[in-house]
Structures are given as structure tokens and as C-alpha cells.
Amino acid sequence: MENHQQDKIICSSATCTGCATRCHRQQKAPLSRDEALTILFERVRFDLAKEFVPLSQALGRVTAEPTYAAFSVPPADTAQHDGIMVNWEEVKELLAGGCRVLSENQFRLRVMGSVLEEPFDTVIPLEQVSHLADGRAEIRALPYQGQGIGRAGASIREGERVVPANYRLTPANLAILRFAGVERVPVWKKPKAAVIPVGGDLVGPGCRPGPGQVVEADSILVEGILRECGGEAWTEPVAGDSEELICQAILRALPHCDFLILIGGLGRSGAKYGDYTAQAVEKLGRILAQGMGFGPGGKAMLLGEIQEKCVVGIPAPPHAALTQSEQYLPAIMERFLHCPCYERPEIKARLHTDYQSGVRSGYHPHVALSWTEEGYEIVPVRMGDTVDCFVNATGILIEEAEDRLMKKGEPATVQLLWGEKTVRRRSRQSD
Incomplete structure (x- = not known):
């Protein structure tokens, strides 16, 4: 790579050898999630300012620095x-x-x-x-x-650390802060994300799609995940299918957000099939990684940078958007907030039927869990944009073997989408 001009990389494929700037042109194979995130975190800044908020507004916020007791409790013997x-x-x-x-x-x-x-x-x-x-x-x-x-100070001593930095505040934390005389806490500002859907075939919420059209639904999925992780998000108007229109949408949104999410238009064939999102990102900044080694949707997934801000490109079909969003967005939010987001417990469960694993390990299909006297059984659900995938699923199957037939009764790892009480209750309801 030769140089940077106004945040645009001027590059020809013949000059990649030995280049110190890591980008998608150096990918020889699809990247794992962790490999792609490592590249992103090395190249992009994830800085947030801090603010002081009253306790009444602090639930779920993440502390930006330690907080100390204003006085001792009790103040006397x-x-x-x-x-x-x-x-x-x-x-x-x-x-x-x-x-x-x-x-x-x-x-x-x-x-x-x-x-x-x-x-x-x-x-x-x-x-x-x-x-x-x-x-x-x-x-x-x-x-x-x-x-x-x-004794005075037996519960809390004046100046004692009540809550550490980078800690998500719970109701119990708020009570002990007030008990110790603290009414305002320093927290990280919520990361702000602008979401831009891309596609000339999209119609707005509440509209009945005509032939060749679909309702734009991925943005509400992405917004929801970001809010669950402690961020703020809003959806910009749909950007049309052209590099110029996508660039205009990006430049309008970028000054108002900490990072940007583009949904759709990510086909690797580009303009040949009317996909211009990757071209727009590269025109304004750089693509750091594109093409991840897990699915569904990983082949088109994109991570990039424009004006030192993180840009995420998510494939458009809802089930692909769901899988990729679940894997990448919480990790990016954790980078901003310095604490875990969107945590999901993992369990071991047995396969209810034979199952053919993906071509490459890292396929993450949604599944239903059935509770039996012997433990959990994994029941595959219909993948794709279906009620089974989005509503009836209670777990995510984490494949650990490449392209092989997994036999009935074989143990596998599953991330829970719900708590175990809910999983078991839904299992009983479906019997």
C-alpha cells in the first residue's frame, strides 16, 4: 500500500507484499471472529468521554473510574x-x-x-x-x-472504594452508593451507533412489500442488541443501491456517532450484482477485514474504518444479520465500555438426531433445547428467516468439528439464548 489521501487508501494489489497496514487484501482465507476483531482493535480507536449522572439514571451504566464513600457507615459507635x-x-x-x-x-x-x-x-x-x-x-x-x-466505619469507611472502574451498575450497587453518601457517579457515555440499511428493494416498517421487495427489519434487530449492551442506536433512512448514495449516507451520519453499521449491499461480486457498500467504505476509508470463517452470513461480513471510526458491514438476510450481530456487536461494545456485554452461558447437550456440521468449523445455527431426565437434547430448527430461528430457538449450536456427520446422542456445546428456567419452561410447553 502506498499512501493515504483524505482517509482513502490508494492501493494496487501488486504492492501488498510487506505492507505494514493490515487490510482485507492480505486475507488469504476467511478469518475467524477473533482474528478479525484483533485487526479491528489494532487499527481503530474506541474512546469514550465520561459524564456524571445521578443515581436515578445510573442503573446499567458502566463506571468510568472508581467511586469512594463520602463518609463512614455508621458514623459513630x-x-x-x-x-x-x-x-x-x-x-x-x-x-x-x-x-x-x-x-x-x-x-x-x-x-x-x-x-x-x-x-x-x-x-x-x-x-x-x-x-x-x-x-x-x-x-x-x-x-x-x-x-x-x-463500631464507626464497621460497614463502610470514609474513602473506601465502593464500586470499581469499568463496572456495570446493578440495583444493589445503587443502594450501597447511596448508603455511602454518593449521589452522582462517573460513567462512560453510551456508545452511539448509526445504522444505515442499504438496498433499493427495501420498504419501510408497516408497508406491505410488493414483488421483489422486503420490509427493512434488520435495523431494529441491530438497535436492540446495541441497547442491550448499553449503547444508543438509531436508524438512518435507507440508502439506495449506488456507491454515491451510500457515501452520502455515511458522511451524513458519521459526525453524530461513535461507530457506524451498514446493513446489506455487501456481496463480494460488488457492482456486478448491484452491491456497493464495500466500495463506498473503501472510497471513504479502508476495509480491514471482509469474509469471516463462520456462518450464516460470514462470507460478506465486513469490518472497516472511516475517519478513525469503526465501521461494521452486516449481511442483510435477517438470520445472517442475527448471527453476525450476535458475534461482533457485543465484542465491539465491550471494547468501548471495558466490561462484558451480552454474556451467555454455555452448556453441553446431546444431539436429538444426526446433524451435518458446516463446511468449516464456526457455523452457529440456532437450535431448540429439549429438557429430559437425562439432560438437554439439541433439536435443530428451520434456519433462515423463520419463526423457528427467531422465536422458537433457545440456544446457539457452537460447532467444534469441520464438515462431518455428528451422530445422534453426541455431546455438543450450546450457548443459551435464555436462562435455564425459561428454557425448561418452553421445552415443557412445546411437548
């Missing part, structure tokens, strides 16, 4: 339960002399949470007090010295 406060040494001497009755100046009747008063240093529980009358108290036993006292 206090009674941990209802009882009488006493001076332990004084009462010990009384008991040694055979007296179990305390006069009114030798104790204080106090409820849980009362501040410890001098010279008292121990709280005797009311259960250990035999009689209270006429300003006197008779006790059954004397506990150890200091019993029943909650």
Missing part, C-alpha cells in the same frame, strides 16, 4: 440491638461481689442504632435482662466486653 448500655468493668466488679442489680446511673436503656454514650462500652441484650423497674435493671449474665456495639 452504635448499639447493634435493643438492650442496656453498661460499662463492662463496672458491672464485672458488681457481679464479682454477688450483685446483679444495676442502679439507674449504671446503665442506659437504648434501642438498636442508638449512639454509644460514655462511659458505656457494652450492650446487654434485653433477653439477658431479668427485670426493669424503679429505674433499676437486674441482669442474668454479662457478655464479653464490647458486645452489641457496631
Whole structure:
């Protein structure tokens, strides 16, 4: 590669050898997900500013720096339960002399949470007090010295770290922050993504498609995944099938977002079949990787850069968009927010029927899980843009072997799309 001019790479295939700039022209074979993301993360910046938000708006946000207690809890030594406060040494001497009755100046009747008063240093529980009358108290036993006292700072010390950096805030975190006197927390701003659907065959939501048309539905899928990961997303108007129109759409959206997602128009044959998205990305910036080694949809998947911002090209059929979005978008969001996003547990399950694995390991079809007394069974569902794939599926099969027949009863890895309680309930409902 020779040089950069206004963020556009001037390149001829004859000059790739020895080039230090990694891009899709150096791909000799489809990349794995991790290989493609490594290239993207090396070449593109994923910086976010931080902001302070009130606790009422902080649920699910990711902390940008550690947060510390504003004061100690409790702020003073206090009674941990209802009882009488006493001076332990004084009462010990009384008991040694055979007296179990305390006069009114030798104790204080106090409820849980009362501040410890001098010279008292121990709280005797009311259960250990035999009689209270006429300003006197008779006790059954004397506990150890200091019993029943909650020391200042025993729960939280002033200046103690309450929440670390790069931590997604839960309801419990909000409660302990307020308990420690914190009402505003520093968080990363939400990554903003602009979504641009591409295609002259697309009609808007609510429209009935005519022959050769489809409703544009992938953008709501992509927006939903990004929001679940803690980001913000919006969909731009559909860009027409031409390099110029796609470039115009990109340049309109790019100043307002942290990264850009293009859906459709990614066929590797380019203009020959009316696909111009890759050409538009390369005209304005660079393609870093295109063609991933897992499917469905991996052959067209694209990662790139324009004006130092991440650009993701996602194939248009909904089931392909779903698979690729699930694999790439959470990882990109994690890079922005420095914490896990969209986590899914993995289990081992047995195949209900024989299954032919993909040509290359890394095919991720959606499946249904059936719960039996012996554990989970994997039941294939109809792939493609079907209700089975998008609604009835409860897991994602992670193939670990290339192009072979997997036999009935063989164990395989499945990522759960739902919690196990939901998976088992849906399994029972489908029986």
C-alpha cells in the first residue's frame, strides 16, 4: 500500500507484499471472529468521554473510574440491638461481689442504632435482662466486653472504594452508593451507533412489500442488541443501491456517532450484482477485514474504518444479520465500555438426531433445547428467516468439528439464548 489521501487508501494489489497496514487484501482465507476483531482493535480507536449522572439514571451504566464513600457507615459507635448500655468493668466488679442489680446511673436503656454514650462500652441484650423497674435493671449474665456495639466505619469507611472502574451498575450497587453518601457517579457515555440499511428493494416498517421487495427489519434487530449492551442506536433512512448514495449516507451520519453499521449491499461480486457498500467504505476509508470463517452470513461480513471510526458491514438476510450481530456487536461494545456485554452461558447437550456440521468449523445455527431426565437434547430448527430461528430457538449450536456427520446422542456445546428456567419452561410447553 502506498499512501493515504483524505482517509482513502490508494492501493494496487501488486504492492501488498510487506505492507505494514493490515487490510482485507492480505486475507488469504476467511478469518475467524477473533482474528478479525484483533485487526479491528489494532487499527481503530474506541474512546469514550465520561459524564456524571445521578443515581436515578445510573442503573446499567458502566463506571468510568472508581467511586469512594463520602463518609463512614455508621458514623459513630452504635448499639447493634435493643438492650442496656453498661460499662463492662463496672458491672464485672458488681457481679464479682454477688450483685446483679444495676442502679439507674449504671446503665442506659437504648434501642438498636442508638449512639454509644460514655462511659458505656457494652450492650446487654434485653433477653439477658431479668427485670426493669424503679429505674433499676437486674441482669442474668454479662457478655464479653464490647458486645452489641457496631463500631464507626464497621460497614463502610470514609474513602473506601465502593464500586470499581469499568463496572456495570446493578440495583444493589445503587443502594450501597447511596448508603455511602454518593449521589452522582462517573460513567462512560453510551456508545452511539448509526445504522444505515442499504438496498433499493427495501420498504419501510408497516408497508406491505410488493414483488421483489422486503420490509427493512434488520435495523431494529441491530438497535436492540446495541441497547442491550448499553449503547444508543438509531436508524438512518435507507440508502439506495449506488456507491454515491451510500457515501452520502455515511458522511451524513458519521459526525453524530461513535461507530457506524451498514446493513446489506455487501456481496463480494460488488457492482456486478448491484452491491456497493464495500466500495463506498473503501472510497471513504479502508476495509480491514471482509469474509469471516463462520456462518450464516460470514462470507460478506465486513469490518472497516472511516475517519478513525469503526465501521461494521452486516449481511442483510435477517438470520445472517442475527448471527453476525450476535458475534461482533457485543465484542465491539465491550471494547468501548471495558466490561462484558451480552454474556451467555454455555452448556453441553446431546444431539436429538444426526446433524451435518458446516463446511468449516464456526457455523452457529440456532437450535431448540429439549429438557429430559437425562439432560438437554439439541433439536435443530428451520434456519433462515423463520419463526423457528427467531422465536422458537433457545440456544446457539457452537460447532467444534469441520464438515462431518455428528451422530445422534453426541455431546455438543450450546450457548443459551435464555436462562435455564425459561428454557425448561418452553421445552415443557412445546411437548
